[in-house]
Amino acid sequence: MLGSARFGLGAAMAYAGVGRATIDGWRKTLRARGAGVLANQSTAPKHRRKRHYAPALIAHITHHRQAINNAGGQKLRVLFAVWCDANNEPLPSARMTPCQTIMN
Numbered sequence: 001m002l003g004s005a006r007f008g009l010g011a012a013m014a015y016a017g018v019g020r021a022t023i024d025g026w027r028k029t030l031r032a033r034g035a036g037v038l039a040n041q042s043t044a045p046k047h048r049r050k051r052h053y054a055p056a057l058i059a060h061i062t063h064h065r066q067a068i069n070n071a072g073g074q075k076l077r078v079l080f081a082v083w084c085d086a087n088n089e090p091l092p093s094a095r096m097t098p099c100q101t102i103m104n
Contacts, residue, residue, distance in 0.1 A: 054089050 012023055029037055060083055064076055077091075084091040 051092075053092065054087075056087065057084070057089050057092075 009020065009023060013020060016023070026038060057080075061076070061080065064079055068076070081091055083089075
């Protein structure tokens with residue numbers, strides 16, 4: 001019902017193409033700091049962490065990705081854990097797939 005309304009909150013959501021939580025956040029900001037802060041500006045983080053892995057780890061990942069067909073991140077992570085411990089390198093996150101590690 002909110003999305004189909006011609007006036008009020010539903011109309012604002014439809015016009016801006018955003019959800020209720022975003023509209024509520026904008027209203028809260030407007031009340032707290034005034035209209036000047038609602039100008040178009042990025043909400044992205046100012047500094048993003050860049051993953052830095054040793055070239056040897058990337059080579060190790062690449063080798064195993066090519067040698068073992070259809071090996072996913074969970075299977076290869078066991079091999080990487082042993083290698084990282086032996087070489088004092090940080091282990092990539094469990095969420096970080098080997099392909100993403102290579103690409104980043």
